[in-house]
Amino acid sequence: MAKKVLIADDEPNIVTALEFLLQKSGYEVLVAQNGEEALRQVEAFAPDLVLLDVMMPRISGYEVCQRMRERGDWRHIKIVMLSAKGREAEVSKGLSVGADLYVTKPFSNTELVARIDGLLRGPEPPGGA
Amino acid sequence: MRGGSKFALWTAALAAAAIGLPAALGLMLAAGLGPEEQETLRRIVSARAPMLAFVAVILVLACGGVVAWLFREYVGALRGLTEQTQVLLGVNDELRVRTEGAREVAELAAVINRLGEAQRRLRRDFEARAQEARARLEEERNRLAALMSELAEGVLVCNTDGRILLYNEQARALFAAAGEAAGGGLVGLGRSMFALLDRDQIAHALEKLQHSLAGGGAPPSTRLVAPSPSGRLLRIDAAPFLNAEGGMAGLVLTLADVTGLLDREAQHLSLLQTLAAGVRAPVANLRAAAENLAAFPDMDAGRRGRFVQIIAAESQTLSGAIDIALREYADALKASIALEDMRAVDLVRVARRRIAASLGIAAEEGDLDDGLWLRVDSFAFVQALAFLAARLRDEHGVRRLELSVRPAGRFAHLDLAWRGASVTPEALPAWESEPMRVGSEQTPLTLRDVLERHGGEVWLEREGAAQGAGARLRFLMPAGEPVAAVPRPGRAVESRPEYYDFDLFAHSGAARELQERSLSELSYTVFDTETTGLEPSAGDEIISIGAVRIVNGRLLKNEVFEQLVDPRRPLDPQSARVHGIEPRALAGQPPIEAVLPAFHRFCEETVLVAHNAAFDMRFFELKQAAAGVRFTQPVLDTLLLSAVLHPSLEDHKLEAIAQRLGVRVIGRHTALGDALLAGEIFLRLVALLAQRGVTTLRQALEASRDTYYARLHY
Numbered sequence: 001m002a003k004k005v006l007i008a009d010d011e012p013n014i015v016t017a018l019e020f021l022l023q024k025s026g027y028e029v030l031v032a033q034n035g036e037e038a039l040r041q042v043e044a045f046a047p048d049l050v051l052l053d054v055m056m057p058r059i060s061g062y063e064v065c066q067r068m069r070e071r072g073d074w075r076h077i078k079i080v081m082l083s084a085k086g087r088e089a090e091v092s093k094g095l096s097v098g099a100d101l102y103v104t105k106p107f108s109n110t111e112l113v114a115r116i117d118g119l120l121r122g123p124e125p126p127g128g129a
Numbered sequence: 130m131r132g133g134s135k136f137a138l139w140t141a142a143l144a145a146a147a148i149g150l151p152a153a154l155g156l157m158l159a160a161g162l163g164p165e166e167q168e169t170l171r172r173i174v175s176a177r178a179p180m181l182a183f184v185a186v187i188l189v190l191a192c193g194g195v196v197a198w199l200f201r202e203y204v205g206a207l208r209g210l211t212e213q214t215q216v217l218l219g220v221n222d223e224l225r226v227r228t229e230g231a232r233e234v235a236e237l238a239a240v241i242n243r244l245g246e247a248q249r250r251l252r253r254d255f256e257a258r259a260q261e262a263r264a265r266l267e268e269e270r271n272r273l274a275a276l277m278s279e280l281a282e283g284v285l286v287c288n289t290d291g292r293i294l295l296y297n298e299q300a301r302a303l304f305a306a307a308g309e310a311a312g313g314g315l316v317g318l319g320r321s322m323f324a325l326l327d328r329d330q331i332a333h334a335l336e337k338l339q340h341s342l343a344g345g346g347a348p349p350s351t352r353l354v355a356p357s358p359s360g361r362l363l364r365i366d367a368a369p370f371l372n373a374e375g376g377m378a379g380l381v382l383t384l385a386d387v388t389g390l391l392d393r394e395a396q397h398l399s400l401l402q403t404l405a406a407g408v409r410a411p412v413a414n415l416r417a418a419a420e421n422l423a424a425f426p427d428m429d430a431g432r433r434g435r436f437v438q439i440i441a442a443e444s445q446t447l448s449g450a451i452d453i454a455l456r457e458y459a460d461a462l463k464a465s466i467a468l469e470d471m472r473a474v475d476l477v478r479v480a481r482r483r484i485a486a487s488l489g490i491a492a493e494e495g496d497l498d499d500g501l502w503l504r505v506d507s508f509a510f511v512q513a514l515a516f517l518a519a520r521l522r523d524e525h526g527v528r529r530l531e532l533s534v535r536p537a538g539r540f541a542h543l544d545l546a547w548r549g550a551s552v553t554p555e556a557l558p559a560w561e562s563e564p565m566r567v568g569s570e571q572t573p574l575t576l577r578d579v580l581e582r583h584g585g586e587v588w589l590e591r592e593g594a595a596q597g598a599g600a601r602l603r604f605l606m607p608a609g610e611p612v613a614a615v616p617r618p619g620r621a622v623e624s625r626p627e628y629y630d631f632d633l634f635a636h637s638g639a640a641r642e643l644q645e646r647s648l649s650e651l652s653y654t655v656f657d658t659e660t661t662g663l664e665p666s667a668g669d670e671i672i673s674i675g676a677v678r679i680v681n682g683r684l685l686k687n688e689v690f691e692q693l694v695d696p697r698r699p700l701d702p703q704s705a706r707v708h709g710i711e712p713r714a715l716a717g718q719p720p721i722e723a724v725l726p727a728f729h730r731f732c733e734e735t736v737l738v739a740h741n742a743a744f745d746m747r748f749f750e751l752k753q754a755a756a757g758v759r760f761t762q763p764v765l766d767t768l769l770l771s772a773v774l775h776p777s778l779e780d781h782k783l784e785a786i787a788q789r790l791g792v793r794v795i796g797r798h799t800a801l802g803d804a805l806l807a808g809e810i811f812l813r814l815v816a817l818l819a820q821r822g823v824t825t826l827r828q829a830l831e832a833s834r835d836t837y838y839a840r841l842h843y
Contacts, residue, residue, distance in 0.1 A: 059555075060558060062588060063554045063555070063558070066554050066588075066589070067554060070591075087455070087584055088539065088540075088584070089540065089584055089585050089586040089605045089607075090586055092537075092538075092540065092586065092605055093586040093588055093605060096588060096590075096603070096605075097588055104452075106444065106447070106448040106451070107448075108445070108448075
């Protein structure tokens with residue numbers, strides 16, 4: 001069964017591109033347009049990975065990430081933060097609040113897919129990285 | 130010699146009288162005799178000629194003896210008495226005159242001594258009263274000197290001719306040339322500003338200030354940036370110094386080293402330029418390709434593929450350029466002017482005090498890393514902490530906080546922690562965007578603004594969701610560089626530093642011919658050298674130069690030059706007994722070719738003064754070609770000046786003169802010690818010379834030339 005990826009971003013242009021890209025890479029793709037919707041979607045569909053934009057209206061990506069990490073049953077869900085900001089302190093903050101990966105915009109499509117693949121393969125027992 | 134010819138004249142006159150009178154009487158008597166009697170007389174006289182000649186010689190000798198006795202007992206004794214009385218009157222009323230002369234002269238000496246004693250008592254009395262009046266003035270001046278030395282900025286005050294009237298140690302340090310051979314420096318009282326700064330720049334500042342002064346209104350000031358001799362950049366704020374009539378009497382310059390600040394500004398500018406230049410080309414290419422694709426949807430597949438390739442390649446270039454710019458921006462932000470390096474411990478203490486004072490909340494110290502430095506705008510950041518503490522207190526009833534700091538790579542974690550109250554994640558974003566208010570104080574700045582300015586971040590961390598668990602706001606702040614404590618310049622203990630001389634305001638630089646200027650208003654460099662021996666032409670070398678400046682009649686003990694010199698030849702152990710310099714002390718010292726130019730700069734625009742100057746000048750003459758300098762200024766010699774004043778006294782060694790003039794002798798036989806002694810002696814000699822009518826440099830030089838000692842050559 002294909003793995004589920006949730007894209008949470010309020011910019012339709014990038015969502016279109018990402019949705020197309022991830023479907024082509026063999027994932028089942030869900031879309032949320034703000035933080036609240038993202039949390040509802042996670043609750044409803046239990047995705048394997050969330051692509052989370054930092055700058056969203058109402059609830060920021062950081063908060064979505066923090067709230068997800070407070071739920072024990074969502075621990076396994078990988079979180080990749082996407083941001084147009086790329087300052088060292090922001091990356092550090094993203095990783096501190098529980099993201100698995102922080103990717104700054106603009107990014108390379110192939111590299112993003114490779115890293116998502118890597119995260120979802122996970123630490124393969126025994127001894128995989 | 131004047132005394133010698135006078136002596137001969139008197140002796141001759143007396144002898145002529147003793148011999149001539151009887152001879153004339155004899156001749157008159159002989160003229161009244163008859164021819165035979167005259168013949169008889171001639172025979173009688175010629176028969177006794179040897180005896181008469183003998184009597185004449187005896188008479189001449191007796192006259193000589195009488196005149197010599199009179200000269201010694203009266204004339205010579207009186208002359209000696211006069212010279213001693215002049216010293217007593219002029220500079221040393223402790224001196225008591227002595228004479229070997231006749232009883233009458235001795236009586237006169239006794240009267241002079243009583244007069245001297247009376248004058249001494251009068252002077253003492255007068256001095257005591259003057260001292261009292263001066264003490265108050267002195268106190269004011271000391272306060273000024275102390276204030277000046279505590280300022281972080283360098284301060285220079287100069288008159289409209291550019292002569293320095295006042296400076297502090299910081300100003301001197303800012304203008305010190307890098308790697309200068311000696312600590313002389315170019316900053317000194319009476320020295321010219323134009324040796325430090327470009328003449329046009331100062332003139333421009335003066336003109337600007339004069340212009341705005343004429344226009345009235347607020348007191349003007351102007352700013353310029355100029356390089357220092359060591360290549361640092363100085364920011365100079367110039368404000369006018371007004372005289373009683375409201376005209377400009379001089380400039381007050383405050384100086385700060387802004388090399389670092391300007392570097393940062395340049396960094397910001399170049400960052401912007403790089404970004405603009407790096408982005409323009411790829412965007413142009415992208416746009417051209419995209420517009421073609423949009424405009425011609427039916428183009429053939431090959432061309433279409435080509436355009437798509439262009440878009441892919443250019444997007445990649447653009448991404449790269451932006452990545453680099455953002456990284457550099459983060460670094461540039463850290464170097465922002467408003468941010469200062471501060472010990473994290475100090476910042477926490479300031480924040481605790483602030484929170485306790487304005488909110489009444491106890492903020493305790495948690496884990497603090499002693500060695501950690503932050504780069505912060507401490508005012509804004511402490512305000513942010515207080516603001517958050519206020520929100521926690523008002524909205525969640527938090528009464529106890531804990532502040533701790535730990536390093537985190539290139540950043541530091543600063544935690545504001547509390548227990549009990551549960552704060553929801555939504556609270557923080559709201560706080561971040563509202564203007565910060567603490568009690569009655571409010572600023573338009575938001576917490577987000579403060580974080581952006583620092584390139585920092587903040588987030589909420591909770592230890593589990595349970596009620597009553599701990600929570601903290603974690604700040605991620607840029608780490609700073611430790612700042613070394615600035616060493617205070619050592620202060621002379623024994624006397625008040627003489628860093629100012631406002632009397633120089635009155636000095637006009639309008640150059641009268643140097644030679645015609647009064648001795649009392651000239652600037653001097655009094656110097657002395659120590660050498661390996663007494664024969665410069667036989668290879669003896671200078672091993673030490675010491676000098677001190679005299680400006681406006683004051684010996685400036687803070688403006689000295691002192692430098693050992695490597696003679697590049699073995700030291701005679703005997704000479705070491707004179708100057709006490711160990712050969713070891715000379716190893717690694719600069720050679721004379723390096724020291725002489727530094728000394729040349731030190732004594733620029735001054736008259737040179739030394740004791741037995743011909744000796745020192747001979748050494749300089751032999752070395753100045755190799756050093757690339759020439760000492761062309763006039764030279765005065767304390768030995769010669771002493772001889773001008775006291776030709777009948779024999780001893781003109783430095784110590785003998787000092788004793789005669791009442792100068793206390795300390796620290797002899799180091800170059801600087803002797804220069805200081807010669808300086809004090811010189812000031813007293815100038816006072817004595819004035820009594821003799823020797824007041825200008827030309828008169829002093831001419832009088833020196835005429836004295837006997839001037840004929841001695843080394």
